[in-house]
Amino acid sequence: MGQKSSIDKLAPELRSRLIELLQNPSVTQKEIVELINAEAGENVVSKSSVNRYKLRMDKFAAKTREAREVADIYIEKYGTENRNKLGKVANEYIRLMVFDLITELEDLKDNGGEVKPEDLSEIIYKVSRAIKELEQADKLNAQREAEIKAEAMKEAAEKFETVCKQKGITQETRDLFNREVFNIQ
Numbered sequence: 001m002g003q004k005s006s007i008d009k010l011a012p013e014l015r016s017r018l019i020e021l022l023q024n025p026s027v028t029q030k031e032i033v034e035l036i037n038a039e040a041g042e043n044v045v046s047k048s049s050v051n052r053y054k055l056r057m058d059k060f061a062a063k064t065r066e067a068r069e070v071a072d073i074y075i076e077k078y079g080t081e082n083r084n085k086l087g088k089v090a091n092e093y094i095r096l097m098v099f100d101l102i103t104e105l106e107d108l109k110d111n112g113g114e115v116k117p118e119d120l121s122e123i124i125y126k127v128s129r130a131i132k133e134l135e136q137a138d139k140l141n142a143q144r145e146a147e148i149k150a151e152a153m154k155e156a157a158e159k160f161e162t163v164c165k166q167k168g169i170t171q172e173t174r175d176l177f178n179r180e181v182f183n184i185q
Contacts, residue, residue: 006045007053014040022054029054067093094134098127157182 007015014036021032029050036050037043070093101123109115157178164174178184 005053006049010036010040010044014044018045018050018053019057022050022057063097094127094131101127153182157184 007018010018017039018032018036021027021035022029027035029047033045033047033050036045105115105120160177160182161174163169164177
């Protein structure tokens, strides 16, 4: 898929510094190039590579914001009880991004660009793993939510039983409430 950019080749501490500088609107890209090259002790980045990296960061940030806005709207519309559905929406969003990626790779190949099979298989592996982890997290969240609800119902039923005994409510009435409200047979 081509070689790594000069930014991707930077040592982790220099890349972190570059990202920090890019997030500061008072620092120009020219100043960033000078600072990073000075810290590296040699010319390791150019203004164009910093600009391309900034555009990539902005695009990623925009996609992230968009995903959060969709999630917020979804939760606002359907409530937090539907988090499992939101997880499915997120999974579908990732699947769409994979489709976009595959389309872009096909366009790259059609325009004479090189796509190495090992790079493509690494991307597919990472994306499929991310989807699997999202689905596992979604399943764990659903299980935990069910456990919390069951525990809350149990506590409410115990409290109800205590209050009924204190107030002299008949066993027949308590049984009716337990069946109808707490789903206890």
